[in-house]
Amino acid sequence: MAQSKSHMLPMIAISKELEKLNHSVTFAVASRMNTDLINDGFNISTIIAKSLDQFYFEDIIREMVETMMSGAKITALADWLKGTNALCHGYLNDTAHVQELAAQHFNYAIVDYAPTLCFSVMAYKLNLPFISLGAFIDPSVNRVPFNPSFMPTLFSSFNDKMTFLERIINTVRYLILLLRPSVPSFENLSERYVPEKQSVSNEKIKQMSLMYIADNDMLLEFPHPVPSNVIMCGGLAATSAIQLPKKLNDFVGNSSDGIVVVSFGSIIKTLPTKTLSKMLEAFNMVTNLNFVVATGKEVKHMKNILMLPWIPQNDLLGHSKTKLFITHGGKSSVFEALHHGIPMIVFPIGVDQPANAAVITSKHYGLTMDFYHFTIQNLVENIRNIAVKGQFKSNITRASAIFHSRPQTPPERAAYWINLVTKYGNEHFRHSSLDMHWYSFYLIDIIITFITIGFSSVICLQWMCCRVKRKHKQE
Missing domain, CATH: 3.40.50.2000 (Glycogen Phosphorylase B;)
Known part of the structure; x- marks a missing residue:
C-alpha cells in the first residue's frame, strides 16, 4: 500500500x-x-x-x-x-x-x-x-531513543554538532513534535x-x-x-545503470570534461522561471561541461545544455562522464548519487530535503545552496569546485564503496x-517500550515521584529546623 x-x-x-x-x-x-x-x-x-x-x-x-x-x-x-x-x-x-x-x-x-x-x-x-x-x-510515536542534544529532530536542517542555541531550538522542536497528531x-x-x-x-x-x-x-x-x-x-x-538512449548518449559523450545532471525529482515538472533562468545563465558560463536538465514539457537544446521533460536519472548518474548532480535532495535521489558515487549540490525545498542536505554537507559529499536566494556566480564557483576540481569526490566515492561492500543489497x-x-x-x-504508557516511557511518573520526595524532604527539613529553633529559644 x-x-x-x-x-x-x-x-x-x-x-x-x-x-x-x-x-x-x-x-x-x-x-x-x-x-x-x-x-x-x-x-x-x-x-x-x-x-x-x-x-x-x-x-x-x-x-x-x-x-x-x-x-x-x-x-x-x-x-x-x-x-x-x-x-x-x-x-x-x-x-x-x-x-x-x-x-x-x-x-x-x-x-x-x-x-x-x-x-x-x-x-x-x-x-x-x-x-x-x-x-x-x-521517534516519538515509535519509541526510538532520542536525545536532542546531538540528534536533529525530524526534517530539521541541523547537524549532529549543534551550537547551544541550536540545541535549545532542537529541544523545543522535539517537545512540539510530541504534541502533534x-x-x-x-x-x-x-x-x-x-x-x-x-x-x-x-x-x-x-x-x-x-x-x-x-x-x-x-x-x-x-x-x-x-x-x-x-x-x-x-x-x-537505487540500481545499476543501463545504456542511455542514443541521442542522450551522444550528447553525454560529446562533453569535453564531463556532464552535470540537474533534476529536482519526478514531482517537480517545471522549475520556477526565475530560478531556471539563473541556473541556465550559470550553466552557460561553464562551457567545458554539458548539462542535462529535467524540466519543462518540451525538448530544448542550447549549446551545452539539454533540457528534457524526463530523464533516466539513475542511468545518467551511473555514466562514467557524470561529474556532479544538482538536486533538490529527495531521499531516492541522494541514494542514487551515493550508489554511483556522485557528489552533489543540493537545493532543498522542504519536507525531508533540508535534513538530507545537512547530512550531505556535514559528511562532505557536496554542498547546500539556497533555492530562493542563490547567486549565479556562487553556483558557477561551486560547479567548478566540485565537477572540475573534484572536491568532495573522494568522500562520496569512499561512502559508495562502503555502501556496496555489504553482503546483502x-x-x-x-x-x-x-x-x-x-x-x-x-x-x-519487539522492545517493551512500545507497550508502555506514555507517562512511563517519558519518565513522567519517576519525575513526579522525585519532585514529590524532594518537596516533602524540604518541608520536613523546614519543620525540623523550626522545632530546633523553638527548642533553643525555650532553653
Whole structure:
C-alpha cells in the first residue's frame, strides 16, 4: 500500500526479492499509479482503489512543493494537511475496496509509513499483521531513543554538532513534535472506521507494526541509536545503470570534461522561471561541461545544455562522464548519487530535503545552496569546485564503496527480515517500550515521584529546623 512513485519503487524492489522467497505480492494502488507503472515497464499484481484517484497523493505533494517554491511554506503545509486528511478518510470510506481486499485473504500487509495513518488502519480493520516501510521513523510515536542534544529532530536542517542555541531550538522542536497528531487529524480513526473492534489510539495502531523497514542508511544519516525492530535498508530503489538512449548518449559523450545532471525529482515538472533562468545563465558560463536538465514539457537544446521533460536519472548518474548532480535532495535521489558515487549540490525545498542536505554537507559529499536566494556566480564557483576540481569526490566515492561492500543489497536485506518475521513473529525483537504508557516511557511518573520526595524532604527539613529553633529559644 503506497501512493507515490518514490514510495512505490522501494516496495517493488522488495517485492521482487520476496518472490524469490516464495511470497506472492499484490499492490493496492490508484488506477493512475497503475497506468504509470505499466507504462514504465513494471509487471506487478495490483488491486485498484478508486478513492485514491480522487485524492491522488502525487497531486497533493506536487501542489505542496510548488507552493513551497513560491515561498509560502505555511500555506503549503496547510494544503498538504488538508489533502492528506481527505485522502485518508476517502480511502477508509471506500467500502468496495475494503471488501475486495478482504476477499483476497492476505496473510500480511506492508504499509507505507506516511504521515497519514490510513494504510495502517486498513490493515487493522482487515486483521492483517503489518510491516511498515518508509524513509523515516518517527521517534516519538515509535519509541526510538532520542536525545536532542546531538540528534536533529525530524526534517530539521541541523547537524549532529549543534551550537547551544541550536540545541535549545532542537529541544523545543522535539517537545512540539510530541504534541502533534500522528495523522492530519486528532480524531480516533479506529473508533470511526473499525467500530466492530476494540477502539485503539492512532499512536497504538502505528505501534502494532511488526517491524519497520527504514529506507535509510547511516551513510546518509547522523549517528543515532536504532531499536531492534527497525531495520536499516537505505537505497532500496537505487540500481545499476543501463545504456542511455542514443541521442542522450551522444550528447553525454560529446562533453569535453564531463556532464552535470540537474533534476529536482519526478514531482517537480517545471522549475520556477526565475530560478531556471539563473541556473541556465550559470550553466552557460561553464562551457567545458554539458548539462542535462529535467524540466519543462518540451525538448530544448542550447549549446551545452539539454533540457528534457524526463530523464533516466539513475542511468545518467551511473555514466562514467557524470561529474556532479544538482538536486533538490529527495531521499531516492541522494541514494542514487551515493550508489554511483556522485557528489552533489543540493537545493532543498522542504519536507525531508533540508535534513538530507545537512547530512550531505556535514559528511562532505557536496554542498547546500539556497533555492530562493542563490547567486549565479556562487553556483558557477561551486560547479567548478566540485565537477572540475573534484572536491568532495573522494568522500562520496569512499561512502559508495562502503555502501556496496555489504553482503546483502538493501532489497535483499529487507526481504530477508520480512520473510523472517512472517515465519517466526516479532516477539524476539519487539522492545517493551512500545507497550508502555506514555507517562512511563517519558519518565513522567519517576519525575513526579522525585519532585514529590524532594518537596516533602524540604518541608520536613523546614519543620525540623523550626522545632530546633523553638527548642533553643525555650532553653
